[in-house]
Amino acid sequence: HWRALLLLRLLTALHFVSEIICEAGIVYTTGSFYSPYAALFLLTIVSAALVYRLVGTLLVATAVNGAYVAVVWINYGLLTGRPTPGAGVGALTGGDDTLFYSTFLHILIFYLVAFIAGYLAQKLQAKDRLLDSASAELYRARLATGDILRHLNSGLLTMTGRGEIIFFNHAAETILELGGTEVSGRDCRAVFAGRLGPLADGLLTALASGQRTARREINIRDAQGRPLPLGISTSILFDTDGAVRGLIAIFQDLTQAKVMEERMRQADRMAAVGELAACMAHEIRNPLAAISGSVEVLRNDLAVAGDDEKLMSLIITETGRLNKMLSDFLMYARVDRTRFQKIEVQRIISDTIEIIRRHPSFSETMRIEVQADTGLTFISGDADQIKQILLNLAVNACEALGAAGGVIQFGAAAITDPDGERMVALTVRDNGPGIPIDLLDKIFLPFFSTKKKGTGLGLAIVSRLIEAHHGRVEVSSILGHGTEFRLYFQGLGGDDGPARHAVEADFVSAVR
Numbered sequence: 001h002w003r004a005l006l007l008l009r010l011l012t013a014l015h016f017v018s019e020i021i022c023e024a025g026i027v028y029t030t031g032s033f034y035s036p037y038a039a040l041f042l043l044t045i046v047s048a049a050l051v052y053r054l055v056g057t058l059l060v061a062t063a064v065n066g067a068y069v070a071v072v073w074i075n076y077g078l079l080t081g082r083p084t085p086g087a088g089v090g091a092l093t094g095g096d097d098t099l100f101y102s103t104f105l106h107i108l109i110f111y112l113v114a115f116i117a118g119y120l121a122q123k124l125q126a127k128d129r130l131l132d133s134a135s136a137e138l139y140r141a142r143l144a145t146g147d148i149l150r151h152l153n154s155g156l157l158t159m160t161g162r163g164e165i166i167f168f169n170h171a172a173e174t175i176l177e178l179g180g181t182e183v184s185g186r187d188c189r190a191v192f193a194g195r196l197g198p199l200a201d202g203l204l205t206a207l208a209s210g211q212r213t214a215r216r217e218i219n220i221r222d223a224q225g226r227p228l229p230l231g232i233s234t235s236i237l238f239d240t241d242g243a244v245r246g247l248i249a250i251f252q253d254l255t256q257a258k259v260m261e262e263r264m265r266q267a268d269r270m271a272a273v274g275e276l277a278a279c280m281a282h283e284i285r286n287p288l289a290a291i292s293g294s295v296e297v298l299r300n301d302l303a304v305a306g307d308d309e310k311l312m313s314l315i316i317t318e319t320g321r322l323n324k325m326l327s328d329f330l331m332y333a334r335v336d337r338t339r340f341q342k343i344e345v346q347r348i349i350s351d352t353i354e355i356i357r358r359h360p361s362f363s364e365t366m367r368i369e370v371q372a373d374t375g376l377t378f379i380s381g382d383a384d385q386i387k388q389i390l391l392n393l394a395v396n397a398c399e400a401l402g403a404a405g406g407v408i409q410f411g412a413a414a415i416t417d418p419d420g421e422r423m424v425a426l427t428v429r430d431n432g433p434g435i436p437i438d439l440l441d442k443i444f445l446p447f448f449s450t451k452k453k454g455t456g457l458g459l460a461i462v463s464r465l466i467e468a469h470h471g472r473v474e475v476s477s478i479l480g481h482g483t484e485f486r487l488y489f490q491g492l493g494g495d496d497g498p499a500r501h502a503v504e505a506d507f508v509s510a511v512r
């Protein structure tokens, strides 16, 4: 690179030298001292100013002067028959005043032009550089602010002290649904008329007050006429002399936030109702226990028979059902703290299987299988709650299989989700009748049940406990083929032993 630069410099210098030699030749042949072509030297000097700065131009002018003086000397020497430069010098400084002063004037003019041209060129160059850096700076600044404003999710607008809109960002256009309307330069009262009227009023009041306002709410309407709450804050821009120059307003669409707020309020209310219901359930359970206990005693003591016996049993079974309902409900409503511990999944599954095999809905016609990764799988969770989840799913599976029986399968697998996070998937599957597709999104609702004696709280409890574990539950079902519930939990390390890497495939082991 520097070689090319050096070559370029050399060539330019050579160019000027040859130019001067040519011009000197022309001047010499056209009468030297009397030649009108001495003005050609000026061209060289001015063009040198474009290339070199002041000093360079003065150097070129010196070369020009040398050439000019040489031409005049030589010519004069020839004219006077003493063709040596030495004689010329003598002549120049000797008698002929016109020649001396005229040459001197030429030299002076050449230097003067060189100085002026060089000086101006240098000034111009400096200005150029300044302009370049200033425009680069401007470009960068514009890029930064432009980017910020473009990617801002909030609406932003600025207006003058007279209410004329100057700037209006894209988000503002979207929020106010003003796409395509010319806004900048127009009066805000004209732009925000009709459904946006309250916004114009708000902005103008803020401007008139001359004070910044903290966030407040303005209710306008969207293009379809629905209410659109805006959260808006404004700042006043002041001139250096304290006069109001304009206003900046920043605003957001609060619809989503309002919905969330309402949902929170509702959740609060639900929690209060739930607490109340839980208290009631407790209160009911005690007299209920007294009733069923008393009836039990009466049945033995009174030795009732026939229809009376049937009625007695009805009381006992129905109080039992009520009791179950109440305890399920209490389980659902109770907000037990989830105590997170490192849990070994396979252990929880075998504990659950122990319980389910003693459960009344389990029968000998059912087979329980476990399908799990060979390595130990750990999750962080509350052992009791996870056991409860698996139990509820397993009881449902038993009830779905019914007397005909079938297979209940538990699964555990360590997986990596698309975000690269380690997860553990637990599955409970049965080959029962399945769930009709239109019921799939209802089964997790509290009190939804298709069973005559169901409470409809089993899956509601499952979803609540899963939520407490920051997990996720999915269900898939094929009518006539069976149902699978998949639970996803945050995985934990700790099974990095060689066994896990050696055997990748799942294995199936029959527990029964």
Ligand SMILES: Nc1ncnc2c1ncn2[C@@H]1O[C@H](COP(=O)(O)OP(=O)(O)O)[C@@H](O)[C@H]1O
Residues within 6 Å of the ligand: 392, 396, 397, 400, 430, 432, 433, 434, 435, 443, 444, 448, 449, 450, 451, 453, 454, 455, 456, 457, 458, 459, 460, 483
């Ligand atoms: N494994 C399953 N197979 C078929 N249906 C199921 C299964 N699990 C749940 N269901 C359906 O979901 C409903 C709700 O279940 P759940 O909340 O446990 O309440 P309950 O068992 O008291 O009915 C059940 O009534 C049933 O219709």
Ligand SMILES: [Mg+2]
Residues within 6 Å of the ligand: 392, 395, 396, 456, 457, 458, 459
């Ligand atoms: Mg159930």
